[in-house]
Amino acid sequence: MRIKFLKAKNWLLLALMGLLGFSSCTKMMYDCPPDEYRGYNDSVVDKP
Amino acid sequence: MNLTVKQRVGLELQRSLRRTQEQLHPLKTLFWECTLRCNMNCRHCGSDCKVAPAVKDMPAEDFLRVIDTITPHVDPHKTFIIFTGGEALLRDDLEQVGLELYRREYPWGVVTNGFLLDEKRLASLMASGMHSITVSIDGFEEQHNWIRRHPQSFEKASAAIKLLAQQKDLLWDVVTCVNPRSYPQLKEFKEYLISLGVPAWRLFSIFPMGRAANDPDLQLTDEQYRGLLNFIKDSRENDPRIDASYSCEGFLGPYEQRVRNHFFYCRSGVEVASIRCDGAISGCTSVRSHMDQGNIYKDDFWDVWQNRFQTMRDRSWAKKGQCKDCKVWRYCEGSGLHLYDDDGDLLVCHYHRIKSN
Ligand code: SF4
Ligand code: SF4
Numbered sequence: 001m002r003i004k005f006l007k008a009k010n011w012l013l014l015a016l017m018g019l020l021g022f023s024s025c026t027k028m029m030y031d032c033p034p035d036e037y038r039g040y041n042d043s044v045v046d047k048p
Numbered sequence: 049m050n051l052t053v054k055q056r057v058g059l060e061l062q063r064s065l066r067r068t069q070e071q072l073h074p075l076k077t078l079f080w081e082c083t084l085r086c087n088m089n090c091r092h093c094g095s096d097c098k099v100a101p102a103v104k105d106m107p108a109e110d111f112l113r114v115i116d117t118i119t120p121h122v123d124p125h126k127t128f129i130i131f132t133g134g135e136a137l138l139r140d141d142l143e144q145v146g147l148e149l150y151r152r153e154y155p156w157g158v159v160t161n162g163f164l165l166d167e168k169r170l171a172s173l174m175a176s177g178m179h180s181i182t183v184s185i186d187g188f189e190e191q192h193n194w195i196r197r198h199p200q201s202f203e204k205a206s207a208a209i210k211l212l213a214q215q216k217d218l219l220w221d222v223v224t225c226v227n228p229r230s231y232p233q234l235k236e237f238k239e240y241l242i243s244l245g246v247p248a249w250r251l252f253s254i255f256p257m258g259r260a261a262n263d264p265d266l267q268l269t270d271e272q273y274r275g276l277l278n279f280i281k282d283s284r285e286n287d288p289r290i291d292a293s294y295s296c297e298g299f300l301g302p303y304e305q306r307v308r309n310h311f312f313y314c315r316s317g318v319e320v321a322s323i324r325c326d327g328a329i330s331g332c333t334s335v336r337s338h339m340d341q342g343n344i345y346k347d348d349f350w351d352v353w354q355n356r357f358q359t360m361r362d363r364s365w366a367k368k369g370q371c372k373d374c375k376v377w378r379y380c381e382g383s384g385l386h387l388y389d390d391d392g393d394l395l396v397c398h399y400h401r402i403k404s405n
Contacts, residue, residue, distance in 0.1 A: 006068045013065045022058045023309040 049302035051376075059304065059379045062311040066381075069318050070361040075118070075127055075353060077315070079322035079333045080111055082142070083134040087163055089197040092186075092225055092254045092266050103325045108145045114323060114349045119152060121350055128179075129156040132333055134325075137164040143176040150177025157181055157219075162208030163201060170211055180219040182250075183208050187230030187237055195227065195266075206244065213245030221248035223295075226276055227266050234279050242289050251280060252295035255334075255387060255396070270404045277402070280307040297387065298398030299380030314384040317341070317360025321353060329353075331360045334386035360385060370397060 017023075051059070083105045086093075118127075129149055131142060137160050149156045157180035158173065165183070173181075186192045189202040196202075212220045222241060224230070230237065241249055253273060254266045268276065276294075281303065283292040294300070294307040296315070304311050316331030323329060329342040329352050339359060342352035359365060366382030374380070376399060387395050 003072065006072050010065065010068045010072070013061050013068070017058060017061050017065075020054070020058060020061075022061070022305055022311070 051302060051304070055302070055304055059311055062313060063378060066313055066318075069315075073318055073353070073357070073361060075122055075321060076319040077128050077130065077321075078118075079130050079132050079320070080106075081133065081322060081324045081333055082106065082111070082131050082136055082145075083139050084325050085138045086133060086135045087138060087198075088135065088161055088201060091195050091197065091263060092227065105139060106323075106325055106327065108141050108148075110327070110344065111145065111323065112148055114344050115149065115152065115154070117348060118350055124153040125155070127154060129154050131156065131158045133159075135161055135163070137169065143172050146173065146176035146178055155179040159184070159223075160208070161196070161201065162205035163198075165204075165208035165211065167211060170215070174215070174218065178218070181212065182221055182223055183212065184223045184225070185209065186225050186227070188233060188240070191227070191230040191233070194229065195225075209241075209244045209246060221250060222246045223250045223252070226251055226253050226268065228268060228272065231268060231272050231276065234276070238283065238287075238290065238292070246290060248291040248293070250293055250295055251276065252297060255297065270401045273398075273401050277303050277307050297384040299376060299383060301376065301399050301402055303402065304379075312380065312383075314363075314381075316385045317357040321349075323349070331357065332384075332386060334384075335360075336386075336388065336390055338390050338392070339385065339388075365392070366394070369394060370400070374399075 084103050085105070115129075131139075131145075136142060136158050142158070146156055156178060158178060159182045162183040162185070165181075183205055185202070185205040186195050192202040192205065193199055209222060212218065224237070226234070238249070253268050253276065277300065280292050280294050283290070284307065293309065294303075296308070296310075296312075299312040300307065314332075316335055318331075320332050321329065322331065322333045323344055324333070324337075324340075327344040327346075328337060328340040329344060329347065329349060330337070330340045341356040341360075342349075363381040366388075367377060371377060371380075371382045371394065380399060383394060383397060383399075389395055
């Protein structure tokens with residue numbers, strides 16, 4: 001229940017930030033790819 | 049320049065977001081420091097060289113065993129695994145590990161100096177499911193080779209970038225560590241990267257750690273540092289040809305949301321963990337070893353992630369020294385953890401660099 005609440009709050013905060021025109025993608029230090037590089041995408045490679 | 053009302057509103061939202069993330073601590077990024085071997089001898093290297101020769105590469109099966117204990121607790125599609133080093137491509141079993149991750153449906157990526165990235169290696173990495181790659185290049189030939197202390201490093205990094213520019217289905221970018229020698233040529237260097245086909249460019253300045261700690265020639269002056277931020281801001285506002293941005297480190301006051309796509313937020317130990325070469329479990333790989341939280345050879349990774357990491361998730365201990373009475377503490381909370389020395393003292397405050405005259 002608590003986790004659901006936190007996730008909902010998170011979602012709301014991100015939505016509000018988006019509405020205000022703020023981006024919340026995180027690009028990290030040199031050794032970390034940015035958020036937009038994240039997430040599994042099966043189409044990026046031929047089936048090994 | 050001061051914070052605008054809009055920036056303050058955004059920073060307050062970011063603050064609340066940080067609080068919820070601390071409680072949820074979703075494991076979004078996992079670094080594997082797969083080797084401490086390196087084929088360069090960079091002046092600005094963040095690695096602790098003293099331990100480098102003493103620590104052998106972690107066997108792939110030890111890393112994968114940890115992955116298998118994590119998998120039941122996460123959505124693999126949302127946990128990004130990054131191979132870092134040393135120079136990750138020195139390991140010739142990266143493809144096997146990558147393929148195992150691919151089978152478990154984790155996206156994975158590599159950070160490299162590009163030296164070993166030829167057509168054949170790139171093809172085999174992609175065939176093993178590699179999702180993204182970052183190449184580091186710190187300036188034109190003279191500056192890059194000077195900092196890397198290798199006569200072919202620029203040529204090789206450029207060749208790797210050209211190769212990446214030909215790939216359709218790969219996410220990639222370039223990172224540049226700006227120093228006093230490369231700073232005056234930033235504009236020309238940007239044109240060079242654009243001519244190579246670089247879509248995204250991340251810049252940062254050397255942080256006082258590893259070899260760079262004792263080399264004042266590597267540190268930008270405060271004026272140059274502000275110049276760097278202005279250069280990025282200007283590029284973002286006026287040049288759609290390349291997505292230039294500043295790295296994650298440091299609260300940047302009036303530059304917040306103007307030089308990167310997010311507000312400052314040190315995710316180390318909140319969303320980011322690492323498994324170091326010797327098995328140590330930590331947050332971001334840039335954080336010093338005194339903040340290690342456990343070791344895969346003694347502890348269960350998931351148990352450590354769930355129940356330790358308090359020093360990274362609750363930063364109230366950092367409210368001391370120059371941060372104690374800081375007016376922007378609520379937005380910064382003592383900056384990035386990689387900026388702390390072995391005694392837990394902050395080495396540099398970016399906000400004060402910006403504010404200094
Ligand atoms: S003094 Fe500390 S809290 Fe204030 S901006 Fe600098 S690092 Fe952040
Ligand atoms: S420790 Fe530094 S590099 Fe790592 S996430 Fe925090 S600010 Fe970024």
